[in-house]
Amino acid sequence: MNQHGKINYIELPCRDLAATKAFFSEAFGWGFVDYGPDYMAITDAGIDGGFYKSERCARTEQGSALVVLYSNNLEQTLQQVVAAGASVNLAIFSFPGGRRFHFIEPGGNEYAVWSE
Template sequence: MAVEKMNYIEIPASNLEGTKRFFAEVFEWSFQDYGPDYTAILDAGIDGGFYRSQLVSRTELGSALVVLRSNNLEASLGKVEVAGGEIVKQIFSFPGGRRFHFTDPSGNEYAVWSE
């Protein structure tokens, strides 16, 4: 068994406050602030944080894609839209399930998938 494994991810956020509100509303995440420019993500399945930065995490820029799991893909898409996320790829099928891609208030790209 490997000792070294992924356990933390850090994501840039130009709109740190808006990004926190978005993820709290849509996915019910909570946060722990560490000063004005960093917040730890809690209750999201993997530990991580958002750091204040003008950088953007998008697949077309070569960034890794953070993929979230959903039990109801259509409901998740609706919550993303209501909270102000932008759908950048509508629901599509792939081997193993279906997913869509969206951007958060800071412009970072994520995907949500379901079986």
């Protein structure tokens, strides 16, 4: 439901739309709707959003916001992410409230996955 003043949609840069689509479909079961050659919307990802074609990417080292996904089984999700083609740039580590790891997906963006 749309709510006034609440985050409603997130758009992310992407160097390779086809590779990003294949990765998130395989690793997390996300769906996509293509809107021409330079944009695709995300479905079944927990929040509405999309990817737009860009030579830039979202990385924390460049000051970007970090999209963090949740997992019921962190080790299994790590294996899925690697099998789907991501590279792990921060191995599993503990932080107050849980554990997490960071990865770079084939489109160039950095994400994290956390668990209690």
